[in-house]
Each structure stands twice: as C-alpha cells, then as structure tokens.
Amino acid sequence: MELTGIILVVAFFVLLLLNVPISISIGVATLLAMVMSMDIAPATITIAQRMAGGLNSFALLAIPFFVLSGLIMGRGGIAKRLIECAMALIGALPGGLALVNVVSCMLFGAISGSAVATTSAIGSFMLPEMKKAGYEPNFSAAVTAAASTTGMLIPPSNILIVYAIASGGVSIAALFMAGYIPGIMVGLALMLVCFIYAKMKGYPLSPRLPIKVVVEKTIAALPSLFLIFLVIGGIVGGVFTATEAGAIAVVYSLLLAVVFYKEVDAKALPDIFLKAAETTAIVMLLIAASTAMSWLLSFENIPQTLSNAMLSISDNPLLILLLINLLLIVVGAFLDMTPAVLIFTPIFLPVALELGMSELQFGIMLVLNLSIGLCSPPVGAVLFITCAIAKTKLENIIRPLIPLYVAMFVVLMLVTYVAWFSEALPRALGF
Template sequence: MEAAKPYRELTKEKQPSYLDVVIKNFEKPFLFVGLILMIVIINYQTFFRYSISAVLNMIGTPEFEQLFGTWVDIEGLRVSIKGAVGWGIWTEELARYIFIWISYLAVSISIISRGGIRVDVIHNRLSKRYQDIVWLVIDSCTLILVFLFSFMGLDYVKMQLVMPQTTPALQIGYYIPYLILPIGFGLMAIRTLQSLWRQSRGMNVLDICTGLLIPAILFAPVMLSDEWNASLLLFGYFILFLLMGVPIAFSLGLSGLMTVLGAGTLPVDYLAQIAFSSIDSFPIMAIPFFIAAGVFMGAGGLSKRLLALGDELVGALPGGMALASIMTCIFFASISGSGPATVAAIGSITIPAMIARGYDKYFSATVVACAGAIGVIIPPSNPFVVYGVSAQVSIGKLFIAGIIPGLIMGVALMVVAYLISKKNGWYGEVRERSLKTFMSAAWQAKWALMVPVIVLGGIYGGIMTPTEAAAVAALYGLFVGICIHKELTFKNFWSSAQDAAGISSIIILLMAMATIFGNIMTIEQIPESIAELILSMTSNKFVILIMINIFLLWIGIFMEALAAIVILTPILLPLVMAVGVDPVHFGVMMVMNLAIGFITPPVGVNLFVASGIANVSIGGLAKSIWMYLLVMIAVLLLITYIPEISLFLL
C-alpha cells in the first residue's frame, strides 16, 4: 500500500501554478493601472486648466496692473501663459484611449465570471441539463460575435498601417488606439473558449453537439439569404437572444450583426469601427469615475460615518434605524450614482444592525433595497449620464433636475417606514442625542458631505465638466480613504479598482453594442414609425405619458435600467418631444420609472443584493415591497404630471 503523503505536500499539489495565476488574472494589473492613470490625468487636466484660467483672470485685473505693471510686461506674460495651455491638450485624448482599452479588457473578466447583465427568467426555470446546453449556446454565439469583431478590428488596423493617420493631440498613429479591437475582442474570444471548455467538461457528447448545433441553426437564415426584413431580424433576434439568457450587450451586438448579414443595412466591416467610435467620448468617461468614487468611499469608511449622522437626525423616532438607513442612502446617492452600490455599501452595515435591534429581517432588507433606488435619481447618477449621451441632453441639467424628485422619493419612503415601524412597535434606540452629539457626528462625516459640494459645486460653478467632477470625486475618495480615515488598504484599493473597472465595462460594452442597434433603427426609421403609429391613435399628452409609464414599469421588471435607457431613448424621445415634453423632464421620468425596476422581480438587482445581506429569500422579500412600491409609483406620477418639480431648479 502506498504511504499517505504529508498534508503540506497535498496542500502544495492543490495550489495553482504561477502560470495558472498569471493566466487567470492577466487583465487585472492593466485595469488597475489604467483606472488610476485615467483619474490622475483628468485631475491634472482639471487643475491645470483651472489654474491657467485663474492666473489669466488675476493678470487681467486693474489691481495687478497697478502693482506689477512697471516691472512686468503684462501682455507678454499673458501670451506666455496662454501658450502654456498646450501643455494639457494631450490629456483628454490619452485618457479617452486608456478608457477604451481598460473597458474592453475588463469585459473578458465578466465573460469568464459570467457577470454580464442578462434576462435569466426562463433560463432559471430549466432543468440543470438544459441550462448547461443553453450556456453552450450562449458561449458559442458570444464566441462568433467577439471573434468577428476581433477579425474586423485587425483589418481596420491593417488599413491604418497602409493609409496612416495620426491623432489630433498625441500625434500617434490611429492604429495604436485601434489595436484594442483585435486585442480586446481576441482576449474575449479566448475567455469565451475557456468558458466553453469549462462548461462542456461535465456534459455528455449528445448535449455538447446539441449546444454547438443550435448556433449554426440560428445563423443559417442570414447566411443563406440577405433579403430579409431588417426590422424583423433586428427585433426578432434581439428578443430571442434575450429569452435565451444571452447577456444584453451581446444580444444587442448579435441582433445587429444578424441584421447586417441578413438585410445588408450596413457594411459588416463598419461594425468594428462603431465599437470604437461609439465609446470614444469624454462624457461617457464619467461612468467609471463615479463608480470608482462610490466604491472607494464605501471601502474607505465613509458609509458608516454617514449612517452615524443619519442616526443622530432621525434615530430617536419610531423605526429610527430604518429612517437612518433611508437617510444614509440619500447621502450616499450623492456619491455613488448606482442603486446596487448604494444597497451594498449601506445595507451591509444597516441591515444586520436593524435585525439585531429586533426589526423584522424582511422589513430591514426591503427598506434598504427601496431606498437604494434613490441612488440613481439624486445626482450624480450613471443612468442620467447614459441618458444624456443617448439623448444629447445636458448631463449637468439632468443632475440638478433629479435633486427634488429624489428627495421627495426619500421622504415618501421614510413616511412608510415610520408608519410600519410605529404599528409594529419598532422604536428608535434610546440614548442621548443633543446638538453636541449631532455636531460630533457631522464633523466625523464632513469628508463624505463634501463630495456633493465638490461635484455639484464644480459643475454648476462652471469650474468642471461632469466627467472632470467625477474624476475629482474618485481622487478625493482615494485620498480620504487612504490618508485621512486610513481604512482603504492596498488590498481593498486593488479589489475596489477591479470592481469599478469591471462594473463600468459592462455598461460601456452595452452602450457600444446599443449604438450599433440604434444606428440600424435610425437607418430603418423605426423610431419615427413608432411615433407616427402612436400619434395616429392619440395625441393626448396625458394618455401618451400614462402609456409610456406603464411600458417603462413593465420593461423595468425584465431589463436592467441602463440597458433599457440605451435601447429605448431613441424610440421614445421623438414621441414625447412631439407632444411637448421637455427632454430633461423626460429623462427624470424615465430614470425614476426604471429605478423602480430595481425592486421588482425577477430582475430587481437591489432585491438580490439586499436578500444576500439579510440571508432571506427573494420571494419573501418581493412580497414585502408592495406598500413601498405603490408609494414610489405615486411619486413617479406626481413627477410625471407636474414637470415643474423636476425643472424648478433649472
């Protein structure tokens, strides 16, 4: 009999090799370095431009001329300083290209971890065997898409080498930034192959063949004929891929590819160029910055200080901890711009605390899940950024339009939580609360409270663009977490940067693929046709807004908010503008509708996060949201039909 091996040797055998670790984490160092470089570069741009502007304004004052005019050539000094403006001209372009690179590199991680946004209602109801077959279909279709994009991207790079062009600011060949298409999508293809191999290892041969044959059947119609109806292909394949559980971004890309192949709407080679140019946008860069700011500040200890302040304000009332949780979500909403991030940051602290104090665990989770929806209404807000880019509307105006509706939503939720808590005898913590304790809590939370002042003050003071304000907020969150609170360790810093890059990459890929989808809709004049159809039925503004509200609430049940915005904005905006709705007001209305979708199963992401923290079932949690849901819909209708509420501060 063979002697048993020592435990140390057994452990050593189970440890992955250095090569395995490198392969598994290949993208992560690039994401970390890229995100930090972006933050530093845009902060340099912001402070450099602001400094130059301040110095020029100072030189232009009569007082400066009186004091220094005899010793200094003021006009020559002014010319020299204006010449220095060129020192910062490269920053925006370099940051954009880094942003595109890390966005597409990060997508490969979401592929191997299956972290994409998808509609899995039908998929989850299948047996394990059929789920495995569907995963093979999903991975096979994804592989076809990313391989074609990699191949088309390589052709575009070759074309740039044959007919070289240089970028305006950096003066480098365009082939360098465009290399991300063959590299990024090629890496996605490798990760998809890994996922296919991992999925197929435990399956029988018949199921594997079935899973690989179905994609061929799906592609057969468009490969055999190019005379199909474009609208039928676009929406038919999109719905089919959604129902199969293909991530929404890849569903958009695949349906666009099918339409191009089967109807000849666009040249196929043009798709790769859209994948690059659609996200080569400075405003879109605000998304990873706002996500990074929220993640850094949550990991850096700002959440618990905000909670302490909220507890000082409302903690003595019935349901004090629940009210403090909602108030803290309102505070944190002005930092994160994300609903699930708000639930995760605040709920991880408040839900266990409420349960420990005797609150019902379903009530505790529901309160935070609903309050987390405010995270996308109060600025900064990632959905507002996406809507602003899609609708070509001022992001700054959208931010300020969301303030009052978000506060009204928060107050409404607090009223419901107060009444339920009073009925059930859940009273606040009995302890001393005074001006002194409030001032102490406010002082501890001062660094967190400065974030909305910096972001909104910088935007509306004309000092920074929304993207620059987001980068400043991210750097500020890093500084506070590392240097002041000292709770953001390198390990937390590393994982937080990975989380921020990963979350934002899913959104960015979604926007890129939605641009392809939207271009085809525009060419086929689908939005105009839908608007004409509805207006032929009724031109009553009240009826049309009711129809849109019902439609968006229904969409929010099945689709993630950002995906719905990029897909539906080109369709619905022409319709509402035709009946005289302000596009800024419609943006608030649309985001509030889809924010409610965060708490409506089966795709209510806030419910998933809160249920995981509270360790309760989604079904039980869904049954406890109805009172809050009705109140949130009532607030939505109030905002919809009284546009002055959202437009008051503009």
C-alpha cells in the same frame, strides 16, 4: 422594416432566456437583424464602427472616474459614518432604523452614484442592525432595495450621463440639477411609508442621543458629504466639467479613505482599481452594443414608426404618457438601465417632445421609471443582492415592497405630469 424589428426583438429575448450576457444579446440580435438589410460582411463592419463611435465621447470618461470613486468610498468607511450621522439625527423617530436606512441610501447613493454599491454598503450594515432591533427581515430588505435606487436620480449619477449622450447633448449639469427634487421626493415618500408601517407594527423606538453625540457624528460625516458639494458645486459653477469632476472625486475619495479616515490600505488599491476596470468594461460594452442597436432602430425608422403609432392611439397626452410609463416599467423589470436608456430614449423622446415635455423632464421620468425596475423582479439587480445580505428569498420581500412601489409610482406620476419638479432647480440656476 417590420421583419427587421421582429427579428431584433425575438432574437434579443431568446438570447436573454438562454442566459446570454445582455451586451452580447444586444450585439448578436442587432447583427441578425442587420443581415436582413445587407450582407454579413458590411453588416459586421457597420456594427463595429457604430460600437466604436458610440464610445467616442468625452462625457463617457466621467463614468470610469465615478465608478472608481464609488468603489473607494464603499471601502473607505464613508457608508459607516453616513449611517451614524443619520442615526444620530433621526434614529429616535418611529421607524427610526428604517428611516436611517433610507437616508443613508440617499446620501451614499448620491456620493457613489451606484445602486448596487449602495445596496452592498448600506445593506450589509443596516440589515443586521434592523433585525437586532426587532424589524422584520423581509421588510428591512424591501426598504434597502427600494431606497438604494434613489442615487440614480441624486447626482452625480452615471445613468444621467448616459441619458445626456443618448438624447443628443442635453446639459449634464442641468440634468444633475433636475434630479435633486425628484430624488429627494422619492426618499421622502419611502420614509413616509416606513413611518406608517413602523407605527402600525409598533416597532420599538431607539434611544435619543445627547446633543453632543449628535454634533460629533454629524461633524464626522461632513468630509464625506463635502464631496457632493465639491462635485456638484464645481459643475454648476462652471469650474470644471462632469468628466473633470469625476477625476476630482477620485482624488478626494482617495485622500479621504487612505489618508484621512485610514480605512483603506495602499495594498488594497490595486484590487479596487481592477474591480473598477472590470465594472467600467461591462458598462462600456453595454453602451457600445446599445449604441449599435439604437443606430439600427434609427436606420430602419422604427422610432418614428412607433412614435406615430403611439400618437395615433389617442390625442390625450395624459393617456399617452401613462402608456409610456407602463411600457417602461415592464422594460425596467427585464432590462438593465444603461441599454434601456440608450435604446428607448430615441424611441420615446420624440413622442414626449411632441406632447410638450422638455428633454430634462423626460430624462428624469425615464430614469425614475427604470429605477423602479432596478428593484423589481425578475431581473432587478439590487433585489438579489439585498436577498443575499438578508438571507431571505426573493418571493418573501415582494409583499412588503408593494407599498414602497406605490410610493415611488406616485412620485413618478408627479414628475411625469408636473414639469416644475424637474425644471424648477435648473431654471433657478440659469440652465
């Protein structure tokens, strides 16, 4: 078992250093480790079976639907209307444009379910506007990178669906409800940092808009915001499943972008569908390869061994949970969220349950932790997109990111040690 684990870890990181795609790295590392336990032929067959079995889940059908609806919304003028609504409501406050950036990322992230899509859609509009208003480009980029991750917690969220599968069947609807309070808390914490930073720097205030304009901008954004209530309301009310909600989101976003807003031409749809297929294929390959690796870990009893080792370190649950968080922060800085959830859920979930956490609380803690990794070097995907839009270098935005990291970490600690934040809403709704 020890040799298998060593080979698995070493092969995986060597392949990553060689710039091999992460899904291929996971698959090849799993095969090399499995050869230590069986011959090459049965090892190959076993991996193929486990990869196919990992995709044999009805709940996973929700992912391509939400990916497609997110892409349609990204091109359908929805981001622009959400930004204008946020600008009208809070743009005149100190640090108004930074606050608008955070709120817009929260709203669009909740609708699209993608941090990368949120970074592209909101960042391409907000970063030039903040630069024109006198905000430091590096600070603006840091705010966008951090805020774009809030959509990982605020449903509908693809990564929460992945966790539901990895954990062995946690209710997706309950997870969606559990993500609301922590997701909003992260957004509010980031807004507090932006407010304080803007007061210290003396950034100019935006003019206060007339009430008539505020009402007009809010009404214009309501059709976009209604998607959240449509999807989540239907799931919570038991009208349809998360997968069916994804299909409904696609139909609604098509009607919104093509018919209502008329921002997407019918000729552009094939390109959107192709991009959705490419993104879905990448995600599904990651899930398949990670499922095979998770099976190997279980086959070799590695999760149980690691769980026992962690529980033997100390009998203080506060210390063990802090250690888990620190390990996950390091993991999140190097590994994509989907494989990280699939690989580390079976390792750390038993420890969390032993310490008295619920599956819901651990899931939200895990996703929030890995969301911090999305905007952390060296691999954080949203960092590179934000830097490209802001036309700055990665090292330049690390310093303004630090207070935002601190704010996110404080919320992470609250979610880790206070179950109420994750469980209050699901319990109130009867999950």
